[in-house]
Amino acid sequence: MRTVTVTGVGGPRLTLGFDRFDRLDLDRHRAMHGGLPAPSLGELVRMVEAADLRGRGGAGFPFARKLSAVARRSARSADGRAERPVVVVNGAEGEPGSAKDKVLLARAPHLVLDGASVAASALGTDEIVLAVESGAAARSVRAAVAERRMPARVVRLPERFVAGQSGAVVRAINGRTPVPPGRRERAAGIGVDGRPTLVSNAETYAQLAVLASLGPDLYATAGTPDEPGTTLLTVGGTTVVEVPFGTRLAEVLDHCEAAAGQGVLVGGYHGRWLDPAAASRAVLSRAGMEAVGGTLGAGIVLPLTPGTCALGEVRRIAAYLAGQSAGQCGPCRLGLPDVVRALDDLADGSGGPDAVRRAAGVGRGRGACFHPDGTARFVLSALEAFADEIGAHRRGGSCGMPVYGVLPLPVPSGEEARLAVDWTRCDGHGLCGHLLPELVRLDRYGYPVLLDFDIPPWMEHDVQRAVGMCPALALRVTTGVRETAVRRS
Known part of the structure; x- marks a missing residue:
């Protein structure tokens, strides 16, 4: 795992103890966070609903609905017998700009395991699977499982963008190719080994552990009345920062010694671009980001350094996303390459924004997964955020700036x-x-x-x-x- 700095705005919760220890083993974890609570299913659902806990993996799906769906599905089956559910920790971070889950799994694995154990206990199961990409995270998690002597499995995932989609994670655990399934299925109904499965990312389970420990009232002492608690952000690909909901994006950038530059990408490579004016007004909450046309997504914040060609940076990432698809449907196989070609034409002045919009719009809502839609969102928002620079490309075939490659991509192995x-x-x-x-x-x-x-x-x-x-x-x-x-x- 690359070197990552961990910091925070306000008091730490998920990152408690990080200023003192590189990794919290079981004794240090219990000293910091206390014992493991064991709320019943009803109590846990009420807690999660009171805190409006949402998934931190990108989609922001209400966790209470997932939990309740798995509970209902596990209580009945085709032959009338109950099916034991499975709890899956999705530790995949195929997106190059994200590091928060890797940090949690490497440095606070017991907090994530606490959340998974609370959910498993409430659902009446002891089957927990941890799916991880990073070698450091895998070693840390295996050591934590051994410390607890718990019957949890650790499954390694490839570091590919679409491998972190929940359906792809379930397929990997089932011993199949880790790509999104051809049709959109909910793991709550048919997941690991065909059983009801609760899948959420590592931060979501860590948040669940903190919520179960503090209770809804204390949990709500951070954040806003509508969106209580804190969240983890990865800023610039190398800084993980814990912040309360309601914090201004500008404050976080200042804290991380970063600047909005030419614009800020929020939500990662399936997120949206904000121009500097919108970034200065943005508040880190679901409602706050929507108000300026942004999204929290997976908690990724990437400021674009001044002096690099913004359109060239967007084209780099669009090409990467096209190559990272599973290639299972027309919108990925043909639509995403067409988006890259339209961006190439726009960059050299032979094309225009309308051609990019047409290419990005062809496959929207028609993909086997959400990859084409997320890529289209990233590209289309760039047309608005960088309109002035795009005008320069159309007039002269260039903006006069080089492409420095400041947006993070995986380090090439030389075998590509x-x-x-x-x-x-x-x-x-x-x-x-x-x-x-x-x-x-x-x-x-x-x-x-x-x-x-x-x-x-x-x-x-x-x-x-x-x-x-x-x-x-x-x-x-x-x-x-x-x-x-x-x-x-």
Whole structure:
């Protein structure tokens, strides 16, 4: 895990003890947070409803509704017998700008386990599964499970963007490929091993533990009357900060010695861009972010450093998101590459914002998961936040600023594969454009124009077939890091 600073505005709750210890083992955890409460199902639901606890993984779904749905489903089955539910801690953070769950699992694993245990006890089960990506988090969680001598499983997930979606996590636990299912299913009905499953992210369970320990009244001494409590944010990809709901975004940025710069992305790569004026007014709550056109999402805040080409940064992330899809539906396979192409045309002045809007709108609401919708939200909000710079691109084909690559992406391993063309051989047959419409567009002379991003795993077979079928043997697959630190836009 990369080096991450942990700080806070106001008194710590989830990060209590972080100023003294790198990791809270069981004895330190109990000294900080006390013993494990055991509320009944009814008591727990009432507590969660009173605090209006929402999931902290991005969707913000009411936790009480999830809990009640699993309880109802586990109380009945097709043959009339009760089904024992499963509690899953989703510790996946495939998004490069997020670190809060990794920090919690690595430094306060027992707080997360407390929340999972409270939920499991209320549901009448002892089956808990922890799904994690980070090696440091996995080691910490396994040590915590051993300290408690509890029968919990730890499952490793790949570090891919869509692998953290709840359906993908359930598939991974079931031993299947960790991609979102082809149709939208609720784990509360059919989850791990086909049983009712409660899935929430690590911070949600940590918040549940604090709520069960403090009770709704004490829990509500932080935050706002409508949105009590605190939340964790990852600012700039390297600072995790705990803040009470109702805190101004500008105060958090000042605390983290960051500035709004050209704009601020809130909610991560499925979130929305705020221009500096909107960022200065934004309040960190669901209602406060909605008032300025933003979203809390997964608690990711990414200020855009002045001096880099904003449109180039947006294009980098859109290409990354296109390559991170599961490739299971048309909006991901064809729609997201078209968004990247429209952004390319916008950047060089040959296209306009309307073309980007059309490309982003084609697959909205039609994907097998929410990845196309989230990507469209990210791109469309950028058109508004960076309207002045986009105008410069349309007038002159460039804004005059380089692309520094300040928005975080995974560190390349050097094994990434891309499509390439040997131009001394290419005769413009155009077959590659028909075999690989996701990656290749033909120009008016029939020669290929390649989309500049890594070959997704789901395209590897198709790419190899196209390489083998190229009549001029001009198509190649190359590996290695190609993107330089600075690019001219």
